[in-house]
Each structure stands twice: as C-alpha cells, then as structure tokens.
Amino acid sequence: MELTSPQKEFIESNPAAAMITVGDDGYAKAVRVGVAMIDGKVWSSGTADRVRTERLRDDPHCTLFVFGQGYEALTLETKVSIIEGSDAVGESVRLFRTMQGRPEGPLMWYGQELDEESFRRAMVDQRRLIYVFDVVNAYGVE
Numbered sequence: 361m362e363l364t365s366p367q368k369e370f371i372e373s374n375p376a377a378a379m380i381t382v383g384d385d386g387y388a389k390a391v392r393v394g395v396a397m398i399d400g401k402v403w404s405s406g407t408a409d410r411v412r413t414e415r416l417r418d419d420p421h422c423t424l425f426v427f428g429q430g431y432e433a434l435t436l437e438t439k440v441s442i443i444e445g446s447d448a449v450g451e452s453v454r455l456f457r458t459m460q461g462r463p464e465g466p467l468m469w470y471g472q473e474l475d476e477e478s479f480r481r482a483m484v485d486q487r488r489l490i491y492v493f494d495v496v497n498a499y500g501v502e
Contacts (some may be wrong), residue, residue, distance in 0.1 A: 361495050362400070365371055370501040372397050379491075380403065380424040381415040385492065388423075389415070396458045401492050402436065403455050404488050408444065408487040412468060416440050416491070424493060426500075434500035436493060444489040451490050452483045 361483060378390045385461075386477060391412060393404045402424065406413050419443070426434040441453050456467050466473040469482055482488075 363495055363498060367434060367498055367501055368397055369393060371402060374426055376427045380423040381412050394459055396455055397459060404473045405455060405489045406489055406491055408489055432501060436478055437493050437497040438493040438495050441492045448489045449480050449483045452488050455490060
C-alpha cells in the first residue's frame, strides 16, 4: 500500500521507531532504529550479523512503531526486503545523507565526521545493509 502524505510527513519529522520481529520462542522482539523515507519507502540500516537480520531472512514480516511527540505514533505492518553487498554501500550513503540532512560533505559515524570514502569503507567493514519496508497496513497518524 502507498503511505498517505501525512504519514510520510510524520515519518520524515519523527525518524525514530521500534522495529519488531518475532523470535523462535514466539515472543515479539523490539529494537529502536532510525528510519527515513527514500523513494516513497521506509528504509533503515542494519548489519548482516544482527539477530533481527537472521529473523527477517526466515520471515520477512516486521512491524515498525514510529514514535511521535507525546502520544502520537504510527504503526506500520510490513514485509522487509534487504539490500546488501556492494549495492548496500551506495544506498547506505544515500540513507545516512537523508537521515542526517547532509546532501554533501562528511557524514557522522559514531560521533566522528567521516569523508565519504571513509564512510563507505566503514559500511563495508561493518557489513552494513539496508532494510526496505513494504507497508501492508498502516494505522495511527492519518
């Protein structure tokens, strides 16, 4: 489904979310993540060795709970696809430029400014990947 303009604006203004997957024990597993709107889709970053990545490879269903101000929130039920390998490096630059509001110049990484080449090297070294959320259902902010 296509997110509405108010929903997209909400995500752009509130880039913090809980990413919820289900573990082998049947319990929901939540972790806080940063999110951004890229080409009309919600994106986030992860690494190949994260437990949530393994869970998503087994079952791509995921719920995002986007935090707003006060009691505002947006819940997104999604199917996740993963961009990884060499494609993930350039897309990570794109994602973090959007998240940081830095269309050019250095990017922040773990409290340090890195030039783009150093940032790309960090993405490779950490085996960074991109989660792309295909929204199936959305509720909350309208």
